[in-house]
Amino acid sequence: MNLSRIIATAAIRGAHSIVRRAEEKLKSAMEILGATHPVELPNTGYYLPVIYGITGRKVTRLSDMEPILALANELLPPLPAETRWTPYLGPVLDAGMATLFAEEIIEALRYATGPSPAGGIWLGAADDVILRERGIEFVDGRAPGFAAVVGSAPDTPTAVKLAREMQQKNLYVFMAGQANGTSFAEQLAAADVQLGWPTRLVPFGEEVYAHIYSLGFATRVALSFGGVTPGDYRRVLLYNKNRVFAFVLALGPVTDEWYATAAGALNFGFPVIADTDIPEILPYGICTYEHVVARVPHEQIVARAVEVRGLKVPAADVEVPVAFGPAFEGEIIRRNATFVEIGAGRSTAFELLVTRPMGEVEDDRVRVIGPDLDQLNEGDTLPLGLVIEVAGRKMKEEFEPVLERRLHYFVNYLEGVVHIGQRDIVRIRVSKKAFAAGLRLHHIGAVVVNRVKAEFGSLVDKVQVTLYTDPEDALAEQEKARAVYRRRDERLGSLTDEAVDVFYTCSLCQSFAPSHICIVTPERLGLCGAVNWLDARASYELKQAGPNQPVVIGTCIDGVRGQYTGVNAAMQRFTQGKITSLSLYSMMEDPMTSCGCFEAIAAVLPEANGIFIVNREYAGDTPLGMRFSTLAGMVGGGEQTPGFMGLARAYILSRRFIQADGGLARVVWMPHQLKEYLKTGLIRRGAEIGVPDLIDRIADETVGTAVDGILSFLEKTEHPALSMEPIM
Template sequence: MSKIIYLAVIRGAYKLVEDAENAWQHAKKRWGAVRQVGFPNTAYFLPVIYAATGLKVETLADMETVLIRSRALLPPKAGGNNPLAYLGPTLDAGLAALFAEELIEAIRYLETPHIYTQSEDPTHDTLWLGAADDVILRKRGVEFVDGSVPGFAAILGSAPDEKIAASIAADLQQRNFYSFMSASNDGRCLSEQLVSAGTQIGWSTRLVPFGPEVSATIFAIGFAVRVALSFGGVAPGDYRKLFEYCRNRVAAFVIALGDVSDEWYATAAGALNFGFPIIADTPIPEILPSIISGVRHDTIVARAADVRGVKVVVTQVPVPVAYGPAFEGERVRGEGVYLECGGGRTSMVEWVTSKPIDEVIDGFVEVIGPEITDVPAGSRLPLAIVIEVAGRQMQEDYEPILERQIHHLINYAQGVMHLGQRDIAWLRVSKAAVEKGFRLAHIGKLLHAKLHQDFGRIFDKVQVKIYTNKDDVSAVAAKAREIYAARDARIEGMTDETTDTFYSCLLCQSFAPSHVCVISPERTGLCGSYNWMDCKASFDIAPTGPNQPVPKGQTIDARLGQWKGVNEYVFKASRGKIDHYNFYSIISDPMTACGCMECISSILPMCNGVMTVNREFNDMTPCGMKFTTLAGTIGGGVTTPGFVGHSKYNITQRKYLAAEGGIKRLVWMPRSLKEEIAELFNERAEEIGIPDLLDRIADETVGTTEEEILPFLTAKNHPALSLEPLI
C-alpha cells in the first residue's frame, strides 16, 4: 500500500466525516432530532450503513451512532513505515467515508429536497437523479439477472472535452454497462459534458447522473448493496458476506477522470471493500491489480472491464449507428424526429411467419414503398415489418418468440425508438440517425443479423420485407391479426388440469438462490415476461437454459395447486431450501418470489378480502405497506403466508387465488392497474356472473386503509364480504 494513497485516504475520510458531523448538527438544530430521514421510496433505510452494520437510520437522532462508528473506523493521520500495515486502516477509513457520504446525502434530501428529480430521467429543471428508488432497482435488476447487463461503472469527474466524454459513454453503452456518474473536475461533471454533446442521459440510456458532488457516489455503492440485500440473501450487519457477494456477483468498477482529490481517494478506498477496482486517467500511485493509473481515454473502458474480469463481446451489426442494449431506452422526441410510424398516427404491424425453405432467401431485405430518403423530415408513414423464416427446426410455436425480439432489437440502434408490439407498435427514427445514413432497410439488416446470432439454431434462413404503402400495410395487418387471434386462443384454451408438464424459470436465481418460479398455463411468471407457451418454446430453443420442463406428477391438492413432481423439482432447484408451495393460495404456503414481481397481493382481514398493488404505484396501500416494503418482505425466495407475488395478467387468469375464491376476494387495487387490466378482467367477471365486479373494487380514490374502504365495499355489496372468513 502506497503511503501517498494512505495519507490521502485518511485526509479525505476525516474531511468527509467532519462534513457529515457539521451537516448533522445544523440539520438537528433546524429540524429536531426526531425528524425522519431517508432516500425516497426505498425500503433499506440508508442502505450502505444498514447492510454493513445492521443499524437503521430513520431519524436524525439515529445518525449519531453512525458518526461515532465512523470516527472509530478512522485511523491516526500519521502512518508507520510498513506498507502492508496501511491496507486494513485504509479500507476502514474508506468505509467511514462511505458512511459519512450516505449521511450527507440523506441530509441533502432533507435540506434541499428538489435537488434530485426522483424519476428515471432528468427534467428540464433538474439534471440529477439521486438515489434509485426500489421501483428502478427491481426493474433494472432484471437486466443484471438475465445477463443483458454485465455490470456498472461508477464514474467520478469529467473528461478533458465533450468529444472524449461522449466517446467513453458510447463505449460503455456498446459494452452494455451502466454508467453511474458523480463528482466534478474543474467545475464540470461528465453528465453535463454529455448533455452538451447531445447525448441522452438517464436510466433509460444507462447513463445515470446521480449528483454533482463526490458524496453522490454513495448512490452507486448503494445500488450494489441493495442488490445484495434484495436478491442475494445478505442479512443486514453481515459485512463479510456483503463484501463477498458484491465482489463476486456485482461486476462494478470505478473510473476516475481528472485530478484525484483526497475525498475521491477516500471514496475509492471505500469501494475497494466491495471488490471494485479503480482505473484512473491520471498518473496516481498504482496498487496492482486494484488501482490502475495513467490509462488512455480510448482504452479506459476496455482496461476497466479486463481488470474486473468482465469479458464483453461488442455486437457488430451492419448499421451506420451505434448498436447495443444500452440504447434501448433512448427516446426520440419533438424536433429530433425525422420519420414516425404507428403509435396511433399511422398503421403499423409486425409479423413473423414461417415459410417453405425454397421461398426464403437468407439475408434478403426489401423495402416496398417509400424509403426514408423519399420523404422529408417530420414525415409519417404506415409500416409493416414482415419477417419470413425457414428451417428444418422451425415451428409455429417459435414465431411469437421471434416476433417479441423485434421490439428490443430495433431499439438497440442509436437514434431509433420502438414501442409496443404486434399491431400496436410505434417507431420513430431521429434526424441524427438519418444523417449518419440510417434507412428503413437497415431495420431488415439488423433483424437478420441479430436473429441469426441469437436464434440461428432453430432456423436456417430469414428474410425481411418492409412495407410503407397504406394498402400493403392494411393487407399485412389483416393476415397478422388472424394469426394473433389463433395464438391467443391456444394458450387461453389450455388449463392446468389438462397439462402434464409445467416449466421452470430460474433467471432470477443468481439474485435469489432459493426462488424457483414454476409456470403453468394458468399462472404466468410473476415478472410478467413469460407464459407457458413462451417457456416451452424457450426450452426447445435452448434445452440447457433457464426454462426447464417440470412434470406435474401426482396431484397432492387440486384446490391449493400442489403436485408431487413440482415439489420434487422445487426442492432440488432451491437446493433443499423450499420443499413445496401452492400455486393457487395466498394463505397456505404461497409461491416464492424473487423481487421482480409485477404485483403483490396481501390479505385484508377486516375486509375479508385481498388487495393487490403494482410496482408503479408508490403510495400507501390498505395493508399498511407500500410496494417497496412489501417487496422487501416477501422477496428473496421465501414463502410468506398472507402475501404473494404475481404478474398483472395473472389477475385475469382463472386460477388467480382460486383456493380463496379468486377475483371475488379482490377488494382494492390502484386505479391505474384497474384501467390497465379492465378489458380482460371484465371478461372474467362476466364469466363468474358479476359483470360489474371491477366497479365494486376500491382504489386509492376511495381510501388507503381498511377502515376507509370497508364502507365502500359494504355499499357496493362486494362479494368478499359474504365469503367464508379468510382467517
C-alpha cells in the first residue's frame, strides 16, 4: 500500500467518525433544547470562527448547524474500501476540512449543552480580548508562531523539557488531545508548570477536537488583522500559510481522528511533525516544505519543526542559570513560592535609565552595591535601585524613557522573576526555585546589559548597570531619579503637533492588515496604545528600514480636521493607493484606519448628538446594541469607516481628540471601568474645556445601555453634547 493511501485511509476514516459524532450530538441537542436554541463561543464576534471564516455562514442557533454538516458530508470522500487511490492529497484535504467543521460543532455544542469545554486546567475557546492581546505579539515578532501539540510525551521530564524549549523560542504552545492515557498539558500540570495564556502554554481541551480552537485562533487572525472577508476561504488559508507560522507536534500513537484533524491543519499550511513512525509527505504543489515529518527524536523535534516551518526565532544569548524569553513574561509567583520581594510599598524600589558621556560608562560592568540574594533569608524584603547608564553617539536624552520602559520586559523574561510597574513604583518577586537554581541580582544586571545592547545597538555603544540594595544608598539614588522623572514629564507634556515638522508611520500591523497604517503624532499615539511619537522616532533611529518611517507634514490643508499634504501622500504610498486622505482629528471624515489592535472603539450615537467609547475589556452591550467584538468587525481590517474609529485609551485625553467633531465634550457614554482608568485625566481635561464635572455627566452601564435611559441621564446632567451642533 503506498504512503498516500495509508494516510488517506486513516484520515478519511477518522473524518467520517468525527462527522457522525457531530451529527449524533446535534440531533440529541435539538431534541432536548429545540432548533432555535442559541449557540456561541464565549465573547467573540466571529461566531464559530472556522466555519464563519471558510464559508461565511453565521452559526447562531442549533438549526444553523444542519447545513454545515450537510456541507461536511459533501466534502467527505467515500470510505477507503469504496474508491480507487492515486497519490493525490485532494481527498485528504477535503476530509480535513469536513473534520474541522464537525469538530467546531462538537465543541460549540458542549458550550450549549454541557459539560463546558472549559474547566480544571482546560481553557476552552479564546475570546476576542485574548485575540487582540496575543495577536499583537505575532505582529511585532515577540511570538514567531505557535505549536499545536496533540498527545503526550513519553514521560513528564521530557514534556517539561519540550515545553521549556518552545517557550525559550518564544512560541505559543496550544495543547489538546491525549495519548497513552494522559495529555501533554496534564504532564506539565503534574510537574507544577504554570499553564495559561500569560506563559504561552495554552491547554484548550482534553480531546483532539479542541484543537479547533487553535485553528479558530488562526482564522480570526486572518479576519481581524488581515482584513479577509468571511467566506473567502482561499485568502483565509493562504493568509495563514504565508503569515501565521504554525505547526502540529504529534506526540504518541497517531489515531484516525488525529490523522483527520492533522489533515484539517494541512489546509492551513501547518505541517505535522511526529515522534512516531507514520508515513511522510514531501513538498507538494506550491508548498516548499514537508507536509508530514516522522520519527523525529524528542531532543531534535522542536528544532526540526522550526526548520520545516521556516520560523524566524530570535536567539536568546543570555547566560543565566534559569530559562529566559518572552514566554515567562506572564509568569505568576505566589507569596508562598517567593524567596524575596522587592518594593511593593514595603521598601525603596525604582529603575532609571540615563545617558552619560562616553568616558563615564564602563561597558558591560554590573555592580551590586549592598547585599545580593545569597546574603538574604527567605521571606526578606529588599530595597533596590536599578540604575542603567548608557553612552552612544546617537543616543539622545529623549530616548531614555523609551529604553527604560523595556526594562519591564527584560526582567520579566527571566523564569522565576516577576516585575510589575515602572519608575519608582516597581515591584519584583524572585521565586524559591530561581534562587535555588543559582539566580542572583547580578544576573538581572547582566540581562539588562545584554538586551539593551541587542535591541538598541544602533543608539547605544556602552552600557553599565548598578543595583543599589543598601537601604540608604537606594533611598538617596531614588531622589535623584525622581528629579529626572519630573524633567521628563515637563518635556513630554509640552510636546505638541505644532512643535514638530515630522510625524511617523507605524506599520507593525501591516503584515496582518495590508491597507492599514498608523500616523503617530506627539498628540496622537498609535491605536494599540504601545507606540508614541518618541517611541516611533527612537525606532526609526534604531532601524531606518523598520516599521516607523518619518512623514514630512507638508502644507496644512485644514488645521481643524488635521489634513496635511505630506500625511495624505504618505497614506497613499503606504496603503498602495487604497487610502488617499486622512483627517487626524476627525472620526466623521476620512478617519484613521484600524487593523484590529485598538484598545477601544469610538462610535457615533446619533440620538444623543455625541459618541460613545467602549474598551476591549468591557464584555457587555453598548448603546448600539452590539458588543465590542461585533463593533471590532466593523472597524478593523484597514478600512475607513466614518462614525467609527479604533483608538488608544490615552488618546481620549489628548486635546486633539476628534477636535473637528467637538472633542471630548462629545463623549456621552463609556464603561465605568474605562472612566475609572482615565479618571484623573478626564477631570483635568474637563476643567480645561470648561466642564470640570464632565466625568459625572458621562453615562455608563450603571445608567444603562438603552438610548432612552441614556438620554434621560444626559438631560438631567445637562451634558454639553445636547446643545452642540449636530454631529451628523
